[in-house]
Amino acid sequence: MHAPDKLSIVPLAHSPCGCSLCPTRHLCAAADLEEDVLPLLAACMRTSLPMAKGDHLYREGDPAESCFVVRSGVYKTSTVSSSGHEYITGFYFSGELIGFNGQRDGRYLDTAIALETSTVCRLHIRDLPKLWSIGGGPPLLRMLAERQDCATRQQINLCQSRADARVARFLLESSKRMQRLGRDSALIPMPMSRTDLANYLGITLECLSRILARFRNAGLIRAERTEIQILVLANLESLAFHTS
Amino acid sequence: MHAPDKLSIVPLAHSPCGCSLCPTRHLCAAADLEEDVLPLLAACMRTSLPMAKGDHLYREGDPAESCFVVRSGVYKTSTVSSSGHEYITGFYFSGELIGFNGQRDGRYLDTAIALETSTVCRLHIRDLPKLWSIGGGPPLLRMLAERQDCATRQQINLCQSRADARVARFLLESSKRMQRLGRDSALIPMPMSRTDLANYLGITLECLSRILARFRNAGLIRAERTEIQILVLANLESLAFHTS
DNA sequence: CGTCGCTTTGATAGCCTTCAAGAAATGTGG
DNA sequence: CCACATTTCTTGAAGGCTATCAAAGCGACG
Incomplete structure (x- = not known):
């Protein structure tokens, strides 16, 4: 169906993303950081090359060693129930966290697809301590809580x-x-x-x-x-x- | 209505919880830890005294410096919409994380109430680095992702x-x-x-x-x-x- | 024993789903 | 650039399911 190391298929830029120059840096972990630690942040994150509409960021069941922050464009996540029906579980705009659910048991629980030409910043889970050491802890927690709250609000909407x-x-x-x-x-x-x-x-x-x-x-x-x-x-x- | 330092009203046990003796330690952050670091974990967490049915763990809008893991009993969370209608957003059993959404902007986004005699373990956000240093990072991420997935599954259910x-x-x-x-x-x-x-x-x-x-x-x-x-x-x- | 709150059961109306067909937009090949 | 095929979206009509209003059981508690 697809290679188990599907993640490596997402093409990364050769150089670090350069958060200092990112037009959406006020939306992600960089928001609360001083200007002079942004290069350190850039060392934790890698920006993807532009993904085309319909491209997969990851697939349900892929091994999950990273999560992502949308840098530009829009993504959707979906999951397939045991009865074969597909459910759309979320839409993700710039600055929003995606793919963290993979940390439950090391495999992604949903599939993420670009809805238009889009880019993400990739964060390796193993780099979390480094991110924390430069002061990126609170913004990360904020993004996690924001994602959580987004699901809860949609839950309320569906009620x-x-x-x-x-x-x-x-x-x-x-x-x-x-x-x-x-x-x-x-x-x-x-x-x-x-x-x-x-x-x-x-x-x-x-x-x-x-x-x-x-x-x-x-x-x-x-x-x-x-x-x-x-x-x-x-x-x-x-x-x-x-x-x- | 209620004191702003409502959190302190949740009575804590005088001694650390003693994770080594906890009957539900295989459900929380202690799950993946070696026996000999459990005392260190206990230094990060404080167990609450038993809360009675109907007691508030925290209220919507309270300043959020902690999150909690249910140790025994059951809790529910609810939130009130701008139209005044109340929505029940979740039920929480042993080993499940509760109150993390407070990290979005420093205040809890919902209200947590015990449904029967219950206890929690309290984790100060400022102790997260300490928790991480003793190897509690991955289990914490797992609990966060589990909570996330729980909301998503309910979202799917409501569809x-x-x-x-x-x-x-x-x-x-x-x-x-x-x-x-x-x-x-x-x-x-x-x-x-x-x-x-x-x-x-x-x-x-x-x-x-x-x-x-x-x-x-x-x-x-x-x-x-x-x-x-x-x-x-x-x-x-x-x-x-x-x-x- | 009586009151009060919670739960169950009943009847009607309104909304959404389903099935079906037509319109519009998108993509493709000449 | 246009014609045609395909997908996507819109509109229509009938039936089923759930909300709403109403009332009766049931249990907790004083």
Whole structure:
């Protein structure tokens, strides 16, 4: 199916990533570090060459010696249940940690795929003590907790039975993410297919399509194939938290 | 409402926990450690005095300087949305990590409450380097990844629209947990109220009650107030993964 | 023994899934 | 650059499942 050392297939840049020059260094472990230790951080991380849309970062079951921080682009993770059904478990933007679940038993528990041209910074688990020694401990803990919280918030979102509330919350969540990235918080990129998003939200493709059409007809959003613009934030918020 | 230094209210035992004598030491960070470093581990952790049912381990918003490992009993975590609705986000048995999400921004993101007489081992975040130095790093990473995976599995469970599949998966998940604890995997303790469980599963109290009745009438389980016995595992599994 | 909270059971309405078909977008070869 | 094939997305109609409202058991506790 694929080579067991699949990880080595992700091509790494020959030189260290050079965190000092990274446009997204304020999003990752570098955030809290002094400028003069950034070269030391760069010694712990290696930047990947650009991965194309559809490329695998790692596959479920691969031996897991690293975790990754998204540097640019978007990734999705998915897992296959024992019944053969595929579940989309997350979407990952710049500065977000991915692949840490491999530390449970040394093998990745999900599959990570680039949704567009993307790059990651790779962190070997064996380098964690080094990362810690230069002050990278707290930011790492923060990223771990952030990832944790992201899964919990999605868990809460899925507890909302109403499909329109799930979609509204997804848009609001994405909006906050864009804000954190310093981008337009009203412009939500949609690099994933409708099928993947519906899967992630626990609803059918048709239902998602209908709800987006409803939101569009109500003037709440402007929906295109690859991006959604939020027009009336307040109405989305009332939909998101309307318990009925 | 409550004192800001609420954490100190959790009463700690005067002496270190003595991991060497802990009946559940094979479940936590002590699992991979040699016998002779267990006293060093005990220097990082402090065991709480028994907490009564309903006692708070910490509250949402409390400053977070520690995380905890459940030593005995069961805890639940919950969070309140901006609309005022409460969501149950998890149940925690022996050996499971709790409260780590506080490391995102220094304050706990949820509230943890004992569901029965319970104890925890408290780990100060500032002691993490010490823990690491005695070889506790990998087990800690494993517990973090385990917690992460637990949230992801629940996320997947909630994507299953059918309520009976959610309940079946919850029972199977709990069964595996009991097996990991070395207890009877067919006997699922139910220390939480039906209301809390329904909330956690994203269905209504009435729906949960009906489904348990259906399972009972079909001879799949024997349901009591505080525990459920699995009678026919195979049928529950086919229900859990039946995509329809 | 009575009250109160929790759980179970019943009936109706609304939402989502499913199946089906059409529209739009994407990719490919000439 | 255009025509065509394929995938992806949208729209429609019917049925099933769950939420909601309502009321009755049941058990804990004073």
